[in-house]
Structure formats: C-alpha cells, structure tokens
Amino acid sequence: MNPTIEINKSVDVITKFCVNGTVNSRVVPCKMLFGGREIVFTKLGMLHPTGKGKKMIHVFDVSDENNDYRLEFDAERLSWTLMAIVPGGSDG
Amino acid sequence: MANKFIYQPKSKQNPYQLNTERPQIMWIDLNSAFATAEQQAHPTLRGKPMGVTNRLSKECCVIAASYEAKALGIKVGCRRSEALELCPEFIMLETDPPKYHSVYKKLFNIMKDYSPDVKMKSIDEGIIDFHGTDSMRKGRSLQDIGAEIKSRVLTEIGDYTKINIGIAPNRFLAKTAAGLNKPDGLDTIDYKNLIDVYKTLELQDLNGIADGYGSRLRANNIFTTIDFLNASDDFLKKRVFRSINGLYWHRRLRGYEIDDSDTNLGMVGRQWVVKNPSNDQDYLRSCLHFLTETTGMKLRYRNVEARGVCVWLQFNNGEFFKDKRTYKTSVYSNQDIWLRVTRLFDNRPKHLVVRTIGLYLYNLEASQRNQVSLFDEDKKADFLTKAIDEINDFYGTFTVYSADTLEGTKHVKQKIPFGGTEYFNLLLKKA
Numbered sequence: 001m002n003p004t005i006e007i008n009k010s011v012d013v014i015t016k017f018c019v020n021g022t023v024n025s026r027v028v029p030c031k032m033l034f035g036g037r038e039i040v041f042t043k044l045g046m047l048h049p050t051g052k053g054k055k056m057i058h059v060f061d062v063s064d065e066n067n068d069y070r071l072e073f074d075a076e077r078l079s080w081t082l083m084a085i086v087p088g089g090s091d092g
Numbered sequence: 093m094a095n096k097f098i099y100q101p102k103s104k105q106n107p108y109q110l111n112t113e114r115p116q117i118m119w120i121d122l123n124s125a126f127a128t129a130e131q132q133a134h135p136t137l138r139g140k141p142m143g144v145t146n147r148l149s150k151e152c153c154v155i156a157a158s159y160e161a162k163a164l165g166i167k168v169g170c171r172r173s174e175a176l177e178l179c180p181e182f183i184m185l186e187t188d189p190p191k192y193h194s195v196y197k198k199l200f201n202i203m204k205d206y207s208p209d210v211k212m213k214s215i216d217e218g219i220i221d222f223h224g225t226d227s228m229r230k231g232r233s234l235q236d237i238g239a240e241i242k243s244r245v246l247t248e249i250g251d252y253t254k255i256n257i258g259i260a261p262n263r264f265l266a267k268t269a270a271g272l273n274k275p276d277g278l279d280t281i282d283y284k285n286l287i288d289v290y291k292t293l294e295l296q297d298l299n300g301i302a303d304g305y306g307s308r309l310r311a312n313n314i315f316t317t318i319d320f321l322n323a324s325d326d327f328l329k330k331r332v333f334r335s336i337n338g339l340y341w342h343r344r345l346r347g348y349e350i351d352d353s354d355t356n357l358g359m360v361g362r363q364w365v366v367k368n369p370s371n372d373q374d375y376l377r378s379c380l381h382f383l384t385e386t387t388g389m390k391l392r393y394r395n396v397e398a399r400g401v402c403v404w405l406q407f408n409n410g411e412f413f414k415d416k417r418t419y420k421t422s423v424y425s426n427q428d429i430w431l432r433v434t435r436l437f438d439n440r441p442k443h444l445v446v447r448t449i450g451l452y453l454y455n456l457e458a459s460q461r462n463q464v465s466l467f468d469e470d471k472k473a474d475f476l477t478k479a480i481d482e483i484n485d486f487y488g489t490f491t492v493y494s495a496d497t498l499e500g501t502k503h504v505k506q507k508i509p510f511g512g513t514e515y516f517n518l519l520l521k522k523a
Contacts (some may be wrong), residue, residue, distance in 0.1 A: 002148055002184055046118060046133035046250055048194030053488040059190070061133035068134040088136035 005085045009034075011073065013080040029060050029071055034082055039064050063088075099348070100464040108321060111261045111347035118220040118234055119258040119266035120241065120437040122199060123275050126156035129195050130286040143175065155187070159275055161432070180379045215272075219263060221352075226292055238278045240466040261347040267299050269437075280334045283347060287448030290317040296504065308332055321345050327408025331486055343362060360390045360398070361452025365502045369408050369447045377498060380449055383494060384433050388426040391453060392481060397422035397460070398453035401429070406448040413440050418455055425477040426494065 008080070012033040018026055024047055032039045045061040045068065056075040061068060068086040099109045106112065122128065126144040131137050143154040143162035154161075154170045161182060168177045175182045194208040196215050203210045207228070209221035222234060223241045229237065245255050258269025259280040270290070281289050296306045297315055312332045314320050320341075328338030362383045369503040370376065391398060394503075401423070402416035415436040423429045433451055440446075461474055483492050490501060 002186070004185065024248065024250070043135050045135050046129070046191065046194070048191050050190035051488065053491070054486060063135040065137075068136050086134050086136060 003086050005087065007082045007084055009082055011071070011080050013083045027058075029035070029062055029080075032069070032071070032080075034084065039069070059083075099346070100248055101344075106283065110344060112283045113261045114221040115234060115259045115261050115266075115280055115282050117260055117263055117349075118222065118238060119260075119263065119265040120199070120203060120218050120220070121256040121258070121267075121270045122195070122253070123256060124156050124158055124162070125157040125195065126192055127161070127188060128286070129191050130188070131158060132195075132252045133191060135252075137183060138252055140183060141179050141181065142185065143170075143184050143210055144187055145172070146187055147367075148184060148186055152184070155185070177254040195249055195253070197254075199245065202244050202248060203242060206241070217267075217268065220448065224408050226500075234279060235278065239397065242246050242276075244276065262344065262349040263351045264299060265347055268281045268293075271297075271299075277493040281347075286347065287318070287321075290321060291395050293317050295320060305333075318347075326353055353468045357394060357396065359395075359452045359454040360387055360394065361402075361450065362390075362511040363404075363448060363450030364504050365448050366446055369445050372446045373442070376446055376449065377434070378497055378499035379496060379504055380433065380437055380451065380500070381430060382497040382504050383449065383451060384430045385497055387451060387453060388424075389481075389484075391429075391456075392424065392459075392477070394456075395459045397458075398429075398456050399423075400438060400454035401432040401451070402454065403433055403451045405440055405446050405450075407441075408445040408447050411441075413444075415439050416454075423453070423457075424455060425459060425461060425473050426480075427473065427477075430494075447514060469507070 007020060013029050013034045016030050016048050018028070018088040021028075022071065025044065028044050029041055029046075031041065041062040042065050043063040045063055047061075048058075050057050050059055056077060058073040060071040060073065063069070066088045070083040070085075072081045072083050074081070099111055100106055102109050127142060130142065130144060137158075139160060140175060141158060141164055143157040143161055143166060145152040145155055150172065154166060154168055154172075154173050154175060157166045157168060157170070160176070161179070164179045166178055166182060169180075172184060175184070190282045191375060192215060196212070200210065200212060200218065203218055203220050206223050207220045207225045209223070211221075212218040214324065222229070238259060241257065242255060244284040245253055249506040254276045256270040256274055256277045257279070258266040258271070258277075260266040260269050261282060265281045265286070272289070295301055295309060295315065296303075298320075301309070309315075309320060309332060312323075313328075313333065314323055322344070323332070325339050325342040328342050329336065330338070332338055333341065342352045350480070364379065364383055366376070367374075393415065399422045400416060400422070404412070404414040404416065406412055419432070423432060463479075480492050484490065486490065493501065
C-alpha cells in the first residue's frame with residue numbers, strides 16, 4: 001500500500017555544485033554511502049526547502065533508477081540524513 | 093477592459109451577443125497536482141497507479157489520484173478499499189505539504205513574470221490577467237506565452253510536471269478551455285469557436301453546474317449547453333435561477349467577466365474525522381481543544397475576530413448534533429474561543445459515539461486588538477496571545493500550546509487546505 005521505508009540515518013554524500021545550473025540542478029547529490037554500499041544517483045526528482053522549527057532543511061528526492069531516496073540536508077548543522085527509501089519494484 | 097454590464101450589440105454576425113473582446117485571461121491548471129508532485133519526486137512511481145491521502149488508514153480517501161489511477165476508475169474521494177479492489181497494485185502515499193508548496197511557489201513565480209495581475213485560485217490553479225500588458229508582451233500572442241510557460245514548468249518545476257492552459261475573454265471560459273485537452277492542453281476559446289466548444293460539452297460539464305443547477309435547468313427544458321445559451325436573461329433570472337445568478341450565467345456563458353471579485357470571509361473552522369470513534373469525554377475534549385487552537389490561529393492569521401461559535405458532531409449511528417450561539421462580544425484568543433466552544437460541546441448527547449467533530453466561528457469582524465484595552469485583564473490576555481503566537485511563529489506551530497490539547501496533537505493531523513491558499517503558509521509552519 002505505502003511502499004515507503006523510513007530510515008532516518010546520517011549518511012555520507014558526495015555532492016556536485018554547478019555554476020550554470022537552474023535552481024533545480026545547482027546542487028545535486030551524486031553518491032551516497034549507506035549500509036556499506038555506494039549508491040550512485042542518476043536522477044534528481046525534486047528539490048524543495050522546508051522548515052523544522054527555525055532550521056532550514058533542503059529535501060532532495062533522488063533516484064538510482066532502482067529505488068527512490070529522500071535525502072535531507074540540514075543547512076544549520078551541514079549534515080545529510082537519509083530519511084526514507086521507496087523501493088522501485090514496489091507495487092502496492 | 094469591457095464593462096461587464098454592457099453587451100455587444102446583436103447582429104447577424106453575432107446573434108448571441110458574444111463578447112468579441114480579444115482573449116486576455118489565462119487559466120493555468122496543474123492537474124492531479126499532489127499525485128503529479130509525488131511522481132515528480134519519485135521517478136519509480138511514474139507511470140504507476142498511485143494516489144495521495146491525508147492520513148493512511150484502513151478506510152482513508154484518495155485526495156489526488158495519478159492519471160494512471162484515474163484511467164482505472166480511481167477518482168478523488170474513492171476509499172482505499174475501493175481503490176484496491178479496482179487495482180490491487182494501487183500505491184498510496186501520505187501528503188507532504190512542503191513539497192506541494194514548493195511546486196505552488198515555483199508555478200506562482202513563473203506566472204508573475206508575465207503580468208502583475210496574477211491570482212492563485214487554489215494550490216494547483218491560478219489566473220493570469222493580461223489586460224494592459226501589451227507593451228510588456230511586445231507583440232507576443234498568449235498562445236506563444238502559454239507554450240513558453242509550459243516549457244518553463246518542465247525546466248523549473250520538473251520534467252514530469254504538466255499543466256493545462258486555457259485562454260479566453262473571461263475566467264469561466266478560460267477554465268473551460270483548460271479542461272478541454274487534459275493533461276497537457278493549451279486551448280483558446282473566443283467568440284469564433286465558442287459555439288463549437290459548447291456543442292461538444294454536456295450541461296454538467298460546465299464549471300459551476302452540478303446536480304442542483306443541472307436539475308433546475310432540465311426542469312425548465314434546458315437540456316444542452318446550446319439551450320442554455322439560447323435562454324434569455326429574463327428567463328434565466330426569473331424562472332430558472334430565480335435570482336441575480338440567472339443574469340450572471342447569461343453573461344458568463346457569452347464570455348463577459350463576472351467572476352473577478354473577491355469573496356468575503358464568512359467563517360473559519362475545522363473538522364476532523366475521529367481517528368478512533370469514541371464517546372470518551374477526555375479524548376474528544378482534547379481533540380476538540382486542538383481543533384479550537386488551530387481555528388484560533390486561522391482567525392488571528394486573517395486578522396479578524398468572531399462573535400459566533402458553532403460546534404457540530406456526527407455520531408456513529410448517523411445522528412447529528414449542532415449547537416451555535418452568537419454573542420455580543422467577539423473572541424480572539426484561544427482561551428476565549430475554547431470557553432465558548434466547551435459550553436456548546438457539553439450540550440451534546442454524551443452517550444453517543446462521535447465519528448466526526450467540527451467547529452466554526454462566524455459573524456467575523458476586523459480585529460480591534462491594536463487598540464489597547466482599558467481593562468488589565470483584557471490587556472494581559474492579549475499580550476499572552478500575542479507572545480504565544482510570536483513564539484510559535486518563530487519556532488514552529490505548536491511549540492507552545494495548551495496542556496489540555498496534548499492528546500489531541502497526537503491524533504489530529506493538519507490537512508491540506510483545499511480551495512483557498514490563504515492558510516498555506518500557516519500550515520507549513522507546522523510541517
């Protein structure tokens with residue numbers, strides 16, 4: 001029904017900063033180390049900011065073509081958190 | 093802009109007295125907005141039947157369905173069990189307001205680049221009024237601008253996000269045009285093709301004509317949109333609608349603007365389908381208190397006060413309870429609202445199990461709180477309310493709240509405000 005798997009764990013992320021990108025492609029997470037595996041992102045689905053109290057959080061919804069990942073960047077603590085995974089093969 | 097109360101002269105070329113003004117209204121509609129936003133964010137969900145709900149539960153409702161789900165007959169309002177019967181692979185996600193707000197904001201920013209007169213009608217649709225922007229447009233047609241907006245939406249919002257655009261002389265026809273070729277249409281309706289478009293539409297395809305008006309029209313021998321167009325203003329006013337609405341419809345159908353006025357705020361309120369239907373006094377009171385506090389926030393957000401308070405309940409056995417009262421003095425603070433709400437709530441039949449709980453405040457008037465009261469008690473209450481609002485504004489909604497609502501905050505979830513976008517910023521503070 002709801003395929004989302006909550007993770008909520010800090011992760012290492014390699015990010016690309018582009019000079020000429022649009023708002024949607026100026027900052028793009030490229031790789032993440034999670035569970036001893038290196039996951040390479042191939043698509044940025046959506047980027048949007050949100051507030052948690054007075055903190056600014058940037059939410060990156062990315063995909064490696066198999067699964068979708070919700071990554072959050074805490075602009076105050078400068079840390080990345082993998083919030084959730086939506087498995088690609090999920091059908092309900 | 094053409095005067096809305098003057099018709100074009102009747103002639104052989106224009107027997108229906110249609111508005112021959114150049115179309116200057118653009119209606120932009122992001123269809124299945126929440127579902128599309130989720131599919132935009134989750135590439136693996138694209139092309140799959142999926143929907144969005146406020147709170148996942150056994151019998152939750154679909155509040156937005158993807159095109160793939162709609163093709164299978166899963167529509168807005170469809171229950172989870174019904175959706176799964178139609179499609180066992182149906183995927184349901186919970187709403188994510190910041191995501192939708194981001195889409196809304198980006199769409200609004202794109203629209204603002206083309207005219208100073210932009211109005212969002214709801215989270216997923218808005219209007220650009222191009223009157224007086226000829227010099228800005230430098231000879232470009234609205235169709236050309238529409239195509240550019242579509243292309244910008246793909247780049248600036250996302251490659252999976254498609255919009256419908258309708259261009260017409262008035263809002264009603266522009267919305268109709270936006271609905272002609274979903275999900276990626278760009279259509280224009282003007283006096284030249286208006287009759288042809290009406291011929292393709294059923295009476296209840298017209299925006300604003302649902303079952304009520306539909307039956308009323310049919311009862312007066314108006315069965316098609318062309319019959320509707322043929323009806324005289326007098327007949328519509330005196331026989332069909334029996335009000336000024338008949339005249340408005342007569343003009344609206346012909347492309348004259350009638351819907352460009354703002355509506356007054358009549359009431360603010362909230363309702364909630366009780367998570368676990370119950371007649372437990374403490375549980376219900378706490379949830380109602382939570383609803384009262386969020387209603388109070390809305391009230392102050394709109395800078396109004398209320399004299400009328402209404403509490404209503406729907407019970408599991410189908411019965412309904414409603415109690416309302418109008419006071420001489422207005423309320424503004426959470427404490428005062430709760431005091432009045434709780435009095436009405438105590439009048440309910442206490443043995444019945446409550447399924448839905450709601451309250452609204454009415455008889456609204458502009459807030460007078462910038463005038464300092466002569467009475468110390470009032471001053472203290474005002475300062476307290478202001479201080480709590482400021483803390484919650486800075487640190488996020490429900491940083492400081494009444495202890496009595498503790499149970500309610502666990503159960504009641506803030507909903508996506510349909511219709512108006514007035515409370516979106518308020519909602520996001522909680523998100």
